[in-house]
Structures are given as C-alpha cells and as structure tokens.
Amino acid sequence: MEEKRESSNFIEAEINKDIENNVYEGGRVLTRFPPEPNGYLHIGHVKSIFLNFGLGKKYHGATNVRFDDTNPVKEDEEYVNSILNDIRWLGFQWKEPVHYASDYFPELYEFACKLIRMGLAYVDDQSSEEIHNTRGDLEHPGTESPWRNRFVEENLKLFQEMRDGKYKDGEKCLRAKIDMASPNMVMRDPVLYRILRATHHRTGDTWYIYPLYDFAHPLSDALENITHSICTLEFEERRPLYNWCLQAYDGKEKPRQIEFARLNVTTMITSKRKLRKMVEAKLVNGWDDPRMPTISGIRRRGYTPESLKKFCDLIGVAKADSVVDISLLEYCIREDLKAKVPRIMTVIDPVKVVLTNYDENKIEYVDIENNPEDPSMGSRKVPFGRNLYIEAEDFMETPIKKFFRMSPGKEVRLKGAYIVKCTDVVKNDDGSIKEIHCTVDFDTRSGTPGADRKVKGTLHWVCADTAVDVETRLYDYLISPDDHDDGRDFMEKVNTHSLTVMKSKAEPEISKYHVGDRFQFLRKGYFIIDQDTTEDHMVCNRIVGLRDTWSKVKNKQ
Incomplete structure (x- = not known):
C-alpha cells in the first residue's frame, strides 16, 4: 500500500491529487524554473526557486531550468550566467541540460502553423496601437480585426513571409482567434507572434519573428514533459490562455499551471525593469551592489542560503498576495549567524x-x-x-x-x-x-x-598600537520601510544616502579572515569581508545590525 503523502501547502495538495489519480505516468513530478535573461534575479525569485526545486526534490522528481529568451532586445549572456550562479549558490542543481525557449523556435513555429490550419490563429495587419484600442474593456466587448477571417491558406502564406523577413517590424503579427467578447481580457485574440529584427544571443539573425511568452511558455512546458508549471499569481488570469495554447500539442500528458502569491518585501524593489534603471542611472554600483535586492547583491551583502530558506519557510506558500516586513528577513540572518560565526572587536x-x-x-x-x-x-x-x-x-x-x-x-x-x-x-x-x-x-x-x-x-575597544585599518560599509534601505504609492516615480523615492563608508579600527584577529568570511563586530552587527578587499586594504560590509525588531513582535504575539 502506497504511503499517504502529507502536504504542507495547497500546491502540494494539488500534486498529491494528481499522483493519486495517476494523471502523470508513475506519479512523476517535473517542475521548471523559467527566468527571462533580461536582468539579475531578485529576492522575489528566491521563493520561486525554493518552491520549484523543493517540489522536485520532495517528490523524487526533478526541476528544469529554461530561459525564456523570446525577447532578444533585452537579453544577454551575462544574465544567463548570473542566474545559473544564483541557483547553484542557493544549493540546487537543475536537470541537465539547461533549456532555452529558443531551443524550440522551430517547433513553436510549427505549432503556430497548426493553429492556423485549425482555424484558431490569423495574421493581423493592425498596428499594436490599433489592437490595443480595439480590445474593449471590462464593460464593452472588443472589435474584431478586419483581417480576422482570412482564409487558412492566406494566413499560412503571410506567416511564412513574416518568418522570411518580408515585412517590417510591427507591420503584421499572428493573433489567436478566440473571443473578442470574452470577459477575460487576456482571451480577446492575444498576439502570439510579432516581427522583430534583433540579433538573438543564441540564434543570431536566424529569426525575424519571435513568439510571445504566453504562447512559448505552455508549449515549451509540454515539449519538456513538465508536469506542474508553478507560476506567480499574476498569471492566474492567463491560465485559460495557457491551456488554450496546448491545443496545438498532441501529447497525452499535458502540463498544468498552478499559481501562488509572489514575494514582496518592504524596502525591496522586485522589478527587474526598475532595478536596471537604478543600475543605469548609477544610483548603485552594479547589479551586485549589497544594497540591491538581487540575489547577487544579497549574497555579497552577506546573507546565507540557509537564512533565505528559513525566510521562505516562515512565509509559507499562499494564494493571496501580501507584503512581508524586511525585519523578518533580518531576523532570519541573525538567527543563522549568531551561533556559528566568531565575534571580534x-x-x-x-x-x-x-x-x-x-x-x-x-x-x-x-x-x-x-x-x-x-x-x-x-x-x-x-x-x-x-x-x-x-x-x-x-x-x-x-x-x-x-x-x-x-x-x-x-x-x-x-x-x-x-x-x-x-x-x-x-x-x-x-x-x-x-x-x-x-x-x-x-x-x-x-x-x-x-x-x-x-x-x-x-x-x-581596540588597542591603537596593533589596530588593523578597515573600511566598513554601512547600508541603509534604498526605499523607506513605510513607503506608499503617492504618485511619485520610484526613482524620486530612492535613498541617495543609503551608503556610509567609515574608516574603522579592528583588533588584529581580523587579519586571519578572508573574502567571504562572516563575523559579528561586537555590539555593532554582523559583517562580511567584501570582494573589494586587497592585501593592503580590508573592506567589510555590514550584513545587518543587532537590533531584532521581528523577534520582539513575535514574542508579543
């Protein structure tokens, strides 16, 4: 008799049902982590990584890494490498090989042609602005495109010409033929392919058309035999489109999408677009600046994988969006370090x-x-x-x-x-x-x-005659903990005084440590030796102070 599986959250409960009903042969579980290589991963991705890889491990399955590289304008190999490093640092190994949506461009093109032959997709000559203006709203249905009822043969010919580079960017697109009166705005003939002349970081100039995420994602899942596509809550309204696109796939076992609440933390910006803007404006010193909420920045700041796992465990997996107080994250790193790092003055x-x-x-x-x-x-x-x-x-x-x-x-x-x-x-x-x-x-x-x-x-105290000079970097939040939407652009709210550099004095014991070593500066907080350290110049980042507001709140509760 098979042992009954315990579920610790609603996603595991759903997976357990699928196993009991033999939805996937042998009760197999294969999840995926599908980042877009258009920036460095941030704190919000940490939860997704622990969840997807954790599910794969718990159910004796595996987890794929698949890069959603369908927008060559913003993507770069630097981001690919940083993402893989982040996953390894958090303690996970993906099922080899690393996958890319671009691996499937030929198959995705054929899937699109199949939808055209089924009468479920058409080439539209409207501009993106015209498409937007004819979508309608929640109270009014959209207006059908004048080209919605083209014959199948004409659509196939035009789509082939789009692929061959006959048309300019934006001159035509491929749209799903669903329902312009659907109460779900996503289902009002969404765009599946657009023309884009841009050099791709892997396929070069081979393609003149690129699939949209909503089309590429479900079919890439299907091609990889993914069982459970775990997405954040904003994709819930897109689940009908996810399932609709799978009509093009003939496989017996099709993946299913399950949504969970994304991770939002006070003081932390969880938008790669905004983070890139800060990097480009030089408000911070790169993606791995210790003030940044990127995984690279958090790692350089001195946080440990164990503290981030504890953080995610305490948050849990929920269905409703919420904002977690930064003090909980700080509590987790203090708890992780207090008994395992030395203290020096x-x-x-x-x-x-x-x-x-x-x-x-x-x-x-x-x-x-x-x-x-x-x-x-x-x-x-x-x-x-x-x-x-x-x-x-x-x-x-x-x-x-x-x-x-x-x-x-x-x-x-x-x-x-x-x-x-x-x-x-x-x-x-x-x-x-x-x-x-x-x-x-x-x-x-x-x-x-x-x-x-x-x-x-x-x-x-420190003895002056034997003191070691140390540059200590003290960090404040980039965004105020009590920030609220007041209509201002987020760039106006960024704390431009978030870094204080001090010329400090340490006892000679500190000279025994190396880049990446952590310790508590007695009475001052937890610190890590930064990568900027040289043989003649030691630099230490403050990870977190000693004041633990979260534990005080917890004790009161």
Missing part, C-alpha cells in the same frame, strides 16, 4: 582613549571568548595597551539620562579587561574631541577577584 567610528596611568611600553593580552553562544569555538588573546580606540557614540561629555557608557567622572568596564574612569577630555582647535584620558583600576582585570566589582557599562 572593531571600532566603527573611533575616538582615541589614553590610559594615563598605564605603562607606555606595555602590551598585555586579555582572553576573550570567540562566541558565547558556542563555547566550543574557544577564545583568543587580544592585545591591550595604553592607547585604545572606542566608539565615538560610546562617549558623551554631557550625558543624558540613562547613558551608561563613558562620560567624565564615570566608570565603565572595557570588555575582557579593566574598569576605567574618564578624567579628562582633550579637544582640537575646532572643538572636536582629540582624545579622552582615563585611569585604570588595576584590581579589576577580568578573570581576577577584582573583576566582580560591578559597573553599568561595558564597552568594546
């Missing part, structure tokens, strides 16, 4: 501290744990001396109420070392702080009996 915005009663020539080493969440990660020796750096924000000359960090006359503990007391502030001519003078209570070193003496503030 780095002062992002340094101000100098001089310990006036400490020997000028002395350097001692204090013992600091690498990660208190995981004692097995051990500890390290950190140099400590007379001259230190602390965060500028950790000092306030005239402290506000409940300010428990360094201020004149107050004591604080330096992490892993001593309690110190601020005695003086030395300023530059412009009034800015040059250095802070403190005295050390030598009886309070960590690990000694005097360490039990309590003070309210504990600061991280």
Whole structure:
C-alpha cells in the first residue's frame, strides 16, 4: 500500500491529487524554473526557486531550468550566467541540460502553423496601437480585426513571409482567434507572434519573428514533459490562455499551471525593469551592489542560503498576495549567524582613549571568548595597551539620562579587561574631541577577584598600537520601510544616502579572515569581508545590525 503523502501547502495538495489519480505516468513530478535573461534575479525569485526545486526534490522528481529568451532586445549572456550562479549558490542543481525557449523556435513555429490550419490563429495587419484600442474593456466587448477571417491558406502564406523577413517590424503579427467578447481580457485574440529584427544571443539573425511568452511558455512546458508549471499569481488570469495554447500539442500528458502569491518585501524593489534603471542611472554600483535586492547583491551583502530558506519557510506558500516586513528577513540572518560565526572587536567610528596611568611600553593580552553562544569555538588573546580606540557614540561629555557608557567622572568596564574612569577630555582647535584620558583600576582585570566589582557599562575597544585599518560599509534601505504609492516615480523615492563608508579600527584577529568570511563586530552587527578587499586594504560590509525588531513582535504575539 502506497504511503499517504502529507502536504504542507495547497500546491502540494494539488500534486498529491494528481499522483493519486495517476494523471502523470508513475506519479512523476517535473517542475521548471523559467527566468527571462533580461536582468539579475531578485529576492522575489528566491521563493520561486525554493518552491520549484523543493517540489522536485520532495517528490523524487526533478526541476528544469529554461530561459525564456523570446525577447532578444533585452537579453544577454551575462544574465544567463548570473542566474545559473544564483541557483547553484542557493544549493540546487537543475536537470541537465539547461533549456532555452529558443531551443524550440522551430517547433513553436510549427505549432503556430497548426493553429492556423485549425482555424484558431490569423495574421493581423493592425498596428499594436490599433489592437490595443480595439480590445474593449471590462464593460464593452472588443472589435474584431478586419483581417480576422482570412482564409487558412492566406494566413499560412503571410506567416511564412513574416518568418522570411518580408515585412517590417510591427507591420503584421499572428493573433489567436478566440473571443473578442470574452470577459477575460487576456482571451480577446492575444498576439502570439510579432516581427522583430534583433540579433538573438543564441540564434543570431536566424529569426525575424519571435513568439510571445504566453504562447512559448505552455508549449515549451509540454515539449519538456513538465508536469506542474508553478507560476506567480499574476498569471492566474492567463491560465485559460495557457491551456488554450496546448491545443496545438498532441501529447497525452499535458502540463498544468498552478499559481501562488509572489514575494514582496518592504524596502525591496522586485522589478527587474526598475532595478536596471537604478543600475543605469548609477544610483548603485552594479547589479551586485549589497544594497540591491538581487540575489547577487544579497549574497555579497552577506546573507546565507540557509537564512533565505528559513525566510521562505516562515512565509509559507499562499494564494493571496501580501507584503512581508524586511525585519523578518533580518531576523532570519541573525538567527543563522549568531551561533556559528566568531565575534571580534572593531571600532566603527573611533575616538582615541589614553590610559594615563598605564605603562607606555606595555602590551598585555586579555582572553576573550570567540562566541558565547558556542563555547566550543574557544577564545583568543587580544592585545591591550595604553592607547585604545572606542566608539565615538560610546562617549558623551554631557550625558543624558540613562547613558551608561563613558562620560567624565564615570566608570565603565572595557570588555575582557579593566574598569576605567574618564578624567579628562582633550579637544582640537575646532572643538572636536582629540582624545579622552582615563585611569585604570588595576584590581579589576577580568578573570581576577577584582573583576566582580560591578559597573553599568561595558564597552568594546581596540588597542591603537596593533589596530588593523578597515573600511566598513554601512547600508541603509534604498526605499523607506513605510513607503506608499503617492504618485511619485520610484526613482524620486530612492535613498541617495543609503551608503556610509567609515574608516574603522579592528583588533588584529581580523587579519586571519578572508573574502567571504562572516563575523559579528561586537555590539555593532554582523559583517562580511567584501570582494573589494586587497592585501593592503580590508573592506567589510555590514550584513545587518543587532537590533531584532521581528523577534520582539513575535514574542508579543
């Protein structure tokens, strides 16, 4: 007796029904991921990748990658390579070989000819503007084209001439012959093929006509023996056209389309057109800029595949569109990193501290744990001396109420070392702080009996004599978390101050790490060593700060 399959979402429930009813021979499951190579993938595609490849794996099937390369004007091999790299980085392997809609151009042309012979398609001489103006609206039926009832032989001849390059771009097109009065606007004789003189990244100048996605997609699915075509919700109204196009296919098993809600995240733009616009306007430094919501940007920012999977698992698969708060994504990366990356001390915005009663020539080493969440990660020796750096924000000359960090006359503990007391502030001519003078209570070193003496503030620090220079890049959101549609173009809303570059100081431990290594800068957030790092210049991107708003919301709920 076959084991009953449990479904965790409505798509799996549908697949389980198909298996039980033997809709596809042997209960096989073959999904596909069909990106258009006209830009880099973004956070919205992450959900689709995990869903499609996850279904293939769960049902002991597979997942095809098929590039929807039917619009040569916007497509490029660079995008193909980036997409394949993104899929691999997320931990998936497609069923070989990689497919392209352009692989099927000859078959798709023959399918179109078959629809013409069936009386289901015709060549239209109207312009795209005329077609748009005669579609009608939800209250009025469309107007039939004057060329809708051409004879089959004439349509075949004209379509052949379109393929041979006899006509100019836009002079003719091939339309489905369905119903100009259909309540579903998609079914009002949609265009199946258009004339387009453009060099294709794979087929060169072989073709003068290219199929539309709505025609190429279902028939490519059928040719690849796809069982379940998982699409985002905006394709729901196009499902009747998906099924209609399959009339041209004679195979016994035909794919079925199932829709799910796409992923929208606050502060993140999920439109390749808009992302390209930002890249071209140089508002960001390329598609993989760590501020970008592209998978390449998210990877360079320091997110992990595991954190993205956790994010998708928490969201789930739903039928209704919604917007997910960015704080949930940030929660997932914190949860993933907090117990598995080391912690080191780095002062992002340094101000100098001089310990006036400490020997000028002395350097001692204090013992600091690498990660208190995981004692097995051990500890390290950190140099400590007379001259230190602390965060500028950790000092306030005239402290506000409940300010428990360094201020004149107050004591604080330096992490892993001593309690110190601020005695003086030395300023530059412009009034800015040059250095802070403190005295050390030598009886309070960590690990000694005097360490039990309590003070309210504990600061991280870096020894100035052994400090490593680090360029730290702090990122803000490109779009405000509370953004709403106010009629302005999105380019007007982009935060042009979303990157802050700081000259920081780190303990020498950081020199042991390499590009791609992650760690927590104590009290400042999680960071990754960026690819811009050279032998003489270390660059670190802040992945996320330590403040976890999502877990607070979750705990309240």
